Amino acid sequence: MFFKYEIKNGDSLKSIANRYHTTKEMLKNINNIYFEDKLRAGSEIIVPSNQVIYFDKYLINSGDTLYGIASKVNSNPELIASINGMNMDDYIYPGNTLLIPKKNFNYYLTKEGDTLNSVSEIFNSSINNLLNNNSTIYLLPGQIMVLKK
Numbered sequence: 001m002f003f004k005y006e007i008k009n010g011d012s013l014k015s016i017a018n019r020y021h022t023t024k025e026m027l028k029n030i031n032n033i034y035f036e037d038k039l040r041a042g043s044e045i046i047v048p049s050n051q052v053i054y055f056d057k058y059l060i061n062s063g064d065t066l067y068g069i070a071s072k073v074n075s076n077p078e079l080i081a082s083i084n085g086m087n088m089d090d091y092i093y094p095g096n097t098l099l100i101p102k103k104n105f106n107y108y109l110t111k112e113g114d115t116l117n118s119v120s121e122i123f124n125s126s127i128n129n130l131l132n133n134n135s136t137i138y139l140l141p142g143q144i145m146v147l148k149k
Contacts, residue, residue: 003136005047007039020047021057023097029085030142054107054146055083055099062094073100082109083144110143123147 013024013036031045070077081088083099101107108122120127125147133147
């Protein structure tokens with residue numbers, strides 16, 4: 001679900017996020033980027049792939065909260081926060097976009113010490129099925145694993 005992207009002149013996190021149907025916040029989180037001016041042409045970052053397949057997008061409106069959005073889309077607010085590289089107490093800004101988990105998939109965020117075997121047991125599925133649903137598996141803490149219901 002991730003691939004390496006080589007940064008080109010003029011790229012910004014926002015332009016890369018828009019190109020690959022993800023969020024600037026997600027790119028900052030998975031790449032440990034604190035200041036966007038650290039982007040240099042020729043360097044590489046990790047970019048999530050298949051966002052359109054596994055997620056819907058939600059445009060944040062004034063007055064929205066993670067709990068309110070989760071209620072509107074019938075999802076778990078902690079899952080929405082995790083998928084978007086946020087903590088539950090992070091502020092959300094009107095005009096930004098959140099990735100929302102689609103209903104026909106199960107999601108799991110990997111933790112330290114996870115293995116293919118332990119994750120397949122969590123999903124109650126075979127390792128082959130897990131590999132078929134996730135094109136790249138690093139098993140680093142915080143990777144989103146997906147399995148079609």
